Amino acid sequence: MGLIFDHVALGQRVLFGSGKAAANLAAEVARLSAQRVMVIASDSATPLARAVAAEIEVAVWHHDVVMHVPIEVAEKARAAAAEAGIDLLVCVGGGSTTGLAKAIALTSRLPIIAVPTTYAGSEATNVWGLTEASRKTTGVDDAVLPVTVIYDASLTLSLPVEMSVASGLNGMAHCIDSMWAPRADPINAALGAEGIRALSRGLPLINEDPAGAEGREQALYGAYLSAVAFASAGSGLHHKICHVLGGTFNLPHAQTHATVLPYVLAFNAPSAPEAEARIASAFGTADALTGLQELRKRLDAPKALSDYGFTADWIAEAVEVVLPAVPVNNPHPVTIENLTRLLQAALTGEDPRVLLDF
Numbered sequence: 086m087g088l089i090f091d092h093v094a095l096g097q098r099v100l101f102g103s104g105k106a107a108a109n110l111a112a113e114v115a116r117l118s119a120q121r122v123m124v125i126a127s128d129s130a131t132p133l134a135r136a137v138a139a140e141i142e143v144a145v146w147h148h149d150v151v152m153h154v155p156i157e158v159a160e161k162a163r164a165a166a167a168e169a170g171i172d173l174l175v176c177v178g179g180g181s182t183t184g185l186a187k188a189i190a191l192t193s194r195l196p197i198i199a200v201p202t203t204y205a206g207s208e209a210t211n212v213w214g215l216t217e218a219s220r221k222t223t224g225v226d227d228a229v230l231p232v233t234v235i236y237d238a239s240l241t242l243s244l245p246v247e248m249s250v251a252s253g254l255n256g257m258a259h260c261i262d263s264m265w266a267p268r269a270d271p272i273n274a275a276l277g278a279e280g281i282r283a284l285s286r287g288l289p290l291i292n293e294d295p296a297g298a299e300g301r302e303q304a305l306y307g308a309y310l311s312a313v314a315f316a317s318a319g320s321g322l323h324h325k326i327c328h329v330l331g332g333t334f335n336l337p338h339a340q341t342h343a344t345v346l347p348y349v350l351a352f353n354a355p356s357a358p359e360a361e362a363r364i365a366s367a368f369g370t371a372d373a374l375t376g377l378q379e380l381r382k383r384l385d386a387p388k389a390l391s392d393y394g395f396t397a398d399w400i401a402e403a404v405e406v407v408l409p410a411v412p413v414n415n416p417h418p419v420t421i422e423n424l425t426r427l428l429q430a431a432l433t434g435e436d437p438r439v440l441l442d443f
């Protein structure tokens with residue numbers, strides 16, 4: 086069969102450079118002719134954000150950031166932006182902070198400059214998320230895609246190694262899941278493969294030398310590629326499972342992705358030989374699962390969902406909610422029985438190889 090695909094590339098500017106965030110932000114604010122800037126940063130990220138915003142005039146500082154963007158938190162931030170006549174949003178922080186900026190942009194259509202401090206990748210997607218009455222809804226709207234992303238690895242030096250590993254494996258999950266997600270195509274696959282290479286080089290360096298620049302830079306570069314691949318390919322089986330575990334059972338985002346990933350890879354790999362070979366080649370190992378597991382071992386990565394509060398009693402409900410959301414093009418047919426087995430294995434941290442050819 087010929088090479089036939091339909092790929093959409095999202096337009097945004099990416100400025101990458103350690104120690105350059107403040108200068109890059111000032112140049113972007115000037116380029117966009119912004120007059121009334123709102124900077125969003127959690128209390129703990131405020132010292133970092135103040136340094137990043139040192140060369141611009143800030144009209145409003147907003148610190149009320151909450152994971153998964155509860156609607157009340159979004160409404161307050163929207164009102165603050167409207168009241169102050171804001172014309173540009175700047176967010177400095179992880180996915181939760183970027184998520185709040187997106188919630189404001191969703192209704193106000195204000196442009197965003199994102200300055201990420203984790204490897205979650207939200208800054209490179211047009212996906213928003215909001216939580217109302219403990220239900221997380223997500224949607225796609227190009228208005229929430231930051232116009233500019235400013236990457237500065239020095240801002241991630243304070244991210245503890247454990248969180249860096251979990252967040253980096255969240256990026257790895259974007260890369261791997263995009264190989265079989267609904268809109269998987271050769272461009273996403275190429276970006277995902279380069280993302281795997283960068284993350285598998287960067288994360289062990291962070292583990293060995295958390296204060297070193299090289300690992301942090303590679304991880305950020307990989308995180309960006311992973312998010313571009315994910316934004317284009319959409320949510321595959323892995324993201325559908327993690328969305329439910331986070332949204333319905335309130336499990337922590339990055340750690341849940343880091344834990345579930347080898348189980349989805351073991352589950353899908355035998356039915357997706359081309360993706361499997363591409364992932365293996367990016368890891369430089371004989372097979373994809375070995376590559377991921379060797380990396381996870383080196384990083385002492387999260388192993389069992391039980392460590393994050395998930396219990397066997399919730400598996401049936403999780404299966405019920407995930408099953409209807411499973412993409413029809415998932416390489417391996419998903420049933421109540423095999424999805425239950427996948428979650429049982431992830432719950433206790435069993436060897437994912439039990440799922441090969443299950």
Ligand code: NAD
Nearest residue numbers: 153179180181202203205207210212240241243244338339
């Ligand atoms: P997060 O933003 O909640 O940050 C995790 C923790 O790390 C927080 O306590 C934060 O204060 C701390 N932190 C962040 N940067 C730090 C730094 N440089 N130094 C020290 N501490 C730091 O978590 P996250 O994993 O970055 O993002 C998760 C959220 O992002 C979830 O709500 C998820 O749904 C969302 N997300 C959305 C998309 C999308 O495309 N819309 C993609 C990925 C993640």
